[in-house]
Amino acid sequence: MYIFDLLVVRVIFYICLWKTSLSQIIYSVNEEVNKGTVVGNIAKDLKIGVNELETRTFQIVSGSNKKYFDVNLKTGALFVNDRIDREEFCERSQRCVVNVEALAQNPHSLYRIEVNILDVNDHAPHFRHGSLVINITEDASTGDRFHLPVADDADVGSNSLKDYRLSTNEYFSVDVHSGHESVSAEFVLQKGLDREKQSVINLVLTALDGGKPPKSGTLQITINVMDVNDNKPVFSKSLYKVKIKENVSVGTKIMSLTATDLDEGTNSKIIYSFIERGNEKRDGLFAVIPETGEIVVKGQIDYEETPAIELRVQARDKGSPPKSAQCKVLVEVLDENDNAPEIIVTPLLDRVKEDAKRGAAVALVKVSDRDGGQNGIVHCSVKGSFPFKLESSYSNHYSLVVDGPLDRESISEYIITISASDEGTPPLSSDSVLTVQVSDVNDNAPLFTAPITVAYLKENGQVGSHVTKMVANDPDDGVNAELSYSIVETTNMDIPISTMFHINSINGEIVTLQSFNYEAAKRFEFQVQATDSGIPPLSANVTVNVFILDENDNSPVILPPYSEPGSVNTENIPYSAEVGYFVAKIRAVDADSGYNALLFYHITEPKGTNLFRIGTSTGEIRTKRRMSDNDLKTHPLVITVTDHGEPSLSATVSMDVVVTERLDTVQPSLRHVPVKEEGFSDLNLYLLIAIVSVSVIFLLSLIGLIAAKCYRTDGSFSGYSAPVVTTHPDGSWSYSKSTQQYDVCFSSDTLKSDVVVFPSPFPPADAELISINEGDTFTRTQTLPSTGKAQDKDRPPKSDHGSTSGQSEGRRQTCSCCCFS
Numbered sequence: 001m002y003i004f005d006l007l008v009v010r011v012i013f014y015i016c017l018w019k020t021s022l023s024q025i026i027y028s029v030n031e032e033v034n035k036g037t038v039v040g041n042i043a044k045d046l047k048i049g050v051n052e053l054e055t056r057t058f059q060i061v062s063g064s065n066k067k068y069f070d071v072n073l074k075t076g077a078l079f080v081n082d083r084i085d086r087e088e089f090c091e092r093s094q095r096c097v098v099n100v101e102a103l104a105q106n107p108h109s110l111y112r113i114e115v116n117i118l119d120v121n122d123h124a125p126h127f128r129h130g131s132l133v134i135n136i137t138e139d140a141s142t143g144d145r146f147h148l149p150v151a152d153d154a155d156v157g158s159n160s161l162k163d164y165r166l167s168t169n170e171y172f173s174v175d176v177h178s179g180h181e182s183v184s185a186e187f188v189l190q191k192g193l194d195r196e197k198q199s200v201i202n203l204v205l206t207a208l209d210g211g212k213p214p215k216s217g218t219l220q221i222t223i224n225v226m227d228v229n230d231n232k233p234v235f236s237k238s239l240y241k242v243k244i245k246e247n248v249s250v251g252t253k254i255m256s257l258t259a260t261d262l263d264e265g266t267n268s269k270i271i272y273s274f275i276e277r278g279n280e281k282r283d284g285l286f287a288v289i290p291e292t293g294e295i296v297v298k299g300q301i302d303y304e305e306t307p308a309i310e311l312r313v314q315a316r317d318k319g320s321p322p323k324s325a326q327c328k329v330l331v332e333v334l335d336e337n338d339n340a341p342e343i344i345v346t347p348l349l350d351r352v353k354e355d356a357k358r359g360a361a362v363a364l365v366k367v368s369d370r371d372g373g374q375n376g377i378v379h380c381s382v383k384g385s386f387p388f389k390l391e392s393s394y395s396n397h398y399s400l401v402v403d404g405p406l407d408r409e410s411i412s413e414y415i416i417t418i419s420a421s422d423e424g425t426p427p428l429s430s431d432s433v434l435t436v437q438v439s440d441v442n443d444n445a446p447l448f449t450a451p452i453t454v455a456y457l458k459e460n461g462q463v464g465s466h467v468t469k470m471v472a473n474d475p476d477d478g479v480n481a482e483l484s485y486s487i488v489e490t491t492n493m494d495i496p497i498s499t500m501f502h503i504n505s506i507n508g509e510i511v512t513l514q515s516f517n518y519e520a521a522k523r524f525e526f527q528v529q530a531t532d533s534g535i536p537p538l539s540a541n542v543t544v545n546v547f548i549l550d551e552n553d554n555s556p557v558i559l560p561p562y563s564e565p566g567s568v569n570t571e572n573i574p575y576s577a578e579v580g581y582f583v584a585k586i587r588a589v590d591a592d593s594g595y596n597a598l599l600f601y602h603i604t605e606p607k608g609t610n611l612f613r614i615g616t617s618t619g620e621i622r623t624k625r626r627m628s629d630n631d632l633k634t635h636p637l638v639i640t641v642t643d644h645g646e647p648s649l650s651a652t653v654s655m656d657v658v659v660t661e662r663l664d665t666v667q668p669s670l671r672h673v674p675v676k677e678e679g680f681s682d683l684n685l686y687l688l689i690a691i692v693s694v695s696v697i698f699l700l701s702l703i704g705l706i707a708a709k710c711y712r713t714d715g716s717f718s719g720y721s722a723p724v725v726t727t728h729p730d731g732s733w734s735y736s737k738s739t740q741q742y743d744v745c746f747s748s749d750t751l752k753s754d755v756v757v758f759p760s761p762f763p764p765a766d767a768e769l770i771s772i773n774e775g776d777t778f779t780r781t782q783t784l785p786s787t788g789k790a791q792d793k794d795r796p797p798k799s800d801h802g803s804t805s806g807q808s809e810g811r812r813q814t815c816s817c818c819c820f821s
Helices: 002-019 050-055 086-090 682-713 798-820
Strands: 023-030 038-041 059-061 069-071 077-080 097-104 109-118 131-137 145-147 161-166 172-178 183-189 200-209 216-226 239-245 253-256 270-274 286-288 294-297 308-317 324-334 342-347 351-353 361-368 378-382 388-394 397-402 413-422 429-439 452-458 466-469 483-488 501-503 509-512 523-532 539-549 568-574 582-585 588-590 599-605 612-614 620-623 634-643 650-660 724-726 756-758 769-772 778-781
Touching: 023 038, 059 069, 069 097, 086 109, 161 172, 161 183, 172 200, 239 253, 270 286, 286 308, 342 413, 342 429, 361 378, 361 429, 378 388, 388 413, 452 466, 466 539, 483 501, 501 523, 568 582, 582 650, 588 599, 599 612, 612 634
Parallel strands: 023 109, 131 216, 239 324, 351 429, 452 539, 568 650
Antiparallel strands: 038 077, 059 097, 069 077, 097 109, 145 183, 161 200, 172 183, 200 216, 253 294, 270 308, 286 294, 308 324, 342 361, 361 397, 378 413, 388 397, 413 429, 466 509, 483 523, 501 509, 523 539, 582 620, 599 634, 612 620, 634 650, 724 756, 769 778
């Protein structure tokens, strides 16, 4: 029944350990005191009221079968409850401590008490044998020493063995040696022996301890005076030292002793033996081979019990009588880390909620190590990275507590390995595995794979066309993971988004509710919400960007002055025109975007003309060679403008090129506008208006460019490239109608600088820039082309265009108006 009560107390101790307030008190009491002896007032020292002892169920928890101490709940006194024998607890240790644990309830408190057991002189010194016979030859020299058996005293400190005394005689005195662990004695011959006078000498050796009063033990010594054997064995040293590891195998040789004897024959043969010291445990650890003097291990060497051993070896010859010599052997036992730590884990909870706070206790951990010194110092830790840690309660006692956020959806079960390692070399360790289950709470909102979803939809598509499918995940289980999808109501161009798109609430599929026109709207942005069925429900939003893809549904349109349908336009050139002479420039626009709006110019009639050429990307018509007398005076041309769509669409324009002897004799056309010699002409007015318009538009474009840069810096659509506008060195001009913002770049040469506009139908990869080089071929580049070195290349001589400056000015005005209208 007592053992059962003890187990119950220990279980209560482990359950309440993590909430204890740890205190420690030190008392001292003599061994062998009577039961009921008061050690101290524990209630006063712990500052607990005496009246609280019973209400808080104050009790002493014993870790052994005997309960050596108890507490008086009425007075608070800690008293001796059983006989205490210090030698039984601590043998020969200088300090003897009994650890007592006191437990109180409401609140749970654990107190640790150390009781120092003080030694009393309750043991007298005694010799292993009550008598001793010593044979000494009669020719022993004065001053010869003879080792005597060492007495043993179980007491320690001042009560241990202190001195030896020899009964009164005329031949011998006693020489006492105080060693580290014991006190030994030697006979010293003070006077020569004479066997004929006295062959036997009877002495009494008395061993005294340091108690008050001292206790003693006696040894009856009989000395036989033997006939002469005048040489004794001699050791090379009086003290030998050797180191061995603990747990060395039985039979291992640790050293060899050698003594020499100058005698011959039987008197020189030496027998080695140990001199008994009265400690059976230590005397049984080693053996000496009598014939060789080899010392071998005989018993189990344990550093924790005997860190150092002192041996006394006697070398005795076979003379008659034999002579002997003694030496001391100090054996130092080296500690081996031969005991791994032990771990005891006591779980406190079956499952831990995933919203458990930091510091919540999960289990109690206790570690121990039987080794001593550095090898017995134990460190305890949790292997791996876990949201748990060990907190030290007191020496070698820990609490496993929550140390971080738990997430059942990520990890529902932790298999925690608790490792204890000592400081030995090499260190030994032990592991204990604890499984911790994590219970769920509804703490996860639905999660989309990306914050922004991009979908592409062709214009002119059918109603009900698939746009994209939204997928969200919820790591929770059951009802908490059931999701429904909906579109967050917004407006686009004052039209509710729900009238344009519909989402299936179960599978998240988005379809169109109408057909779309790229030229009217290029992008739609709205949010889709996924909501779980938890209480309260949690939701998440994702932004959906739907880009309308342009289709080639618009043909190129010829711009003035060649835009009137069915009309034939006339351009005049002089007969002396040089190669590359500028004739005219065809300009066209396409309402589509991208490659659908990239235009290609070519002369379709007459086929294979060798007099004129047209820039495939610029629309500029120039002469390929000088005129000859065989050439016609009028050259009808049909120019076709084709886009790059699939299938491609085109437009045509007719033109008659008239060759004249002198260009100034022909009636002025659009190339020339009369200039009044005086006053403010209409042309100057137009030029002023054009310059002002261009300046204003340039400033507005610059402001727009800065705003666009700031908008892109904001990062909302940093993945999409803005439309690219460039000025080509050969005066090329392509144009695409669009309502979106443009970046505009101007050249200083107003005659040759036209504007190329590329609106983006949808975000192109890496913002590709479409550039048209001088060879009328299309290339792609990632940077804007430099225009500084090619501004004046292929520019016709001023003399060739003197009479067409007005027309050129008029075209420049038209270009400006078209570009920014």
